[in-house]
Amino acid sequence: MNKIELKFSAIIENEPFVRTAISAFILPLNPTLDELSEVKTIISEAVSNAIIHGYNYDSSKDVYLKAKITENLLEVTIQDYGVGIENIEQALKSSFTTRPDQEHAGMGFTIMKTFSDKFDVRSQKDIGTRVTITKIFKKHYQEVQ
Ligand SMILES: Nc1ncnc2c1ncn2[C@@H]1O[C@H](COP(=O)(O)OP(=O)(O)O)[C@@H](O)[C@H]1O
Ligand SMILES: [Mg+2]
Incomplete structure (x- = not known):
């Protein structure tokens, strides 16, 4: 088991940092490019929801992220x-969106659900x-040289 915790200001510029941090954290799982991009998208949607909807861009507030890997399973809470x-x-x-005025398509939760197990x-x-x-990663076996 391996775990990390991140606490960051509700600033939208922190979203790429968090997305990249999680990408690096899951590298030992040897993700496919599809799996990697799905995880990035999930993180991006959940973190932006917390900042935009949860805190209405109030940078004095904090978002908490926990990620845990157990064998080939990743669990993330935001x-x-x-x-x-x-x-x-x-x-x-x-x-469904409560911010139709601000180019929100209301697809964030649907995307998170689709890309996760x-x-x-x-x-x-x-x-x-x-x-x-929670996301389960396919097990990749290294080819014998
Ligand atoms: N962290 C959150 N705090 C408060 N409301 C939220 C949060 N995440 C989502 N919501 C609510 O759920 C709605 C749907 O979210 P989502 O599917 O990501 O679509 P969008 O972000 O495009 O509005 C948001 O419009 C908002 O009203
Ligand atoms: Mg959203």
């Missing part, structure tokens, strides 16, 4: 202590939101 989601069922629907959202209004994603 947590914010922001506004929370009143109606999770509605938020999870494809094309297990996906869970816990949220409470005015308390915050926690997204947990």
Whole structure:
């Protein structure tokens, strides 16, 4: 088992850093390019949701990310202590967004769900939101020279 924890300011410029950090963390799993890009996309969507929706770009607030590898399984939780989601069922629907004005397509949760093997959202209004994603990596065997 291997794990990391990151705490970062709710600044949108931190998103590429976090995405790259997680990419590096999963390299020992020898991910395919598809798996790598799926993980990057999941992280990118969840982190941007925490910053934009959870904290409304309030840079004084912090986002918490935990990632854990157990054999060929990655579990990531992204947590914010922001506004929370009143109606999770509605938020999870494809094309639902509370920011239609700002080029949000409402596809973030759908993408996270599609690219992960297990996906869970816990949220409470005015308390915050926690997204947990599990991804299983194919086992790659090194060719014998
Ligand atoms: N961390 C969060 N905190 C508060 N609300 C959130 C959070 N993540 C998502 N939401 C709510 O769920 C909706 C759907 O999210 P998503 O599928 O990523 O689409 P989009 O980000 O394009 O709006 C958002 O518009 C927002 O209302
Ligand atoms: Mg989103």
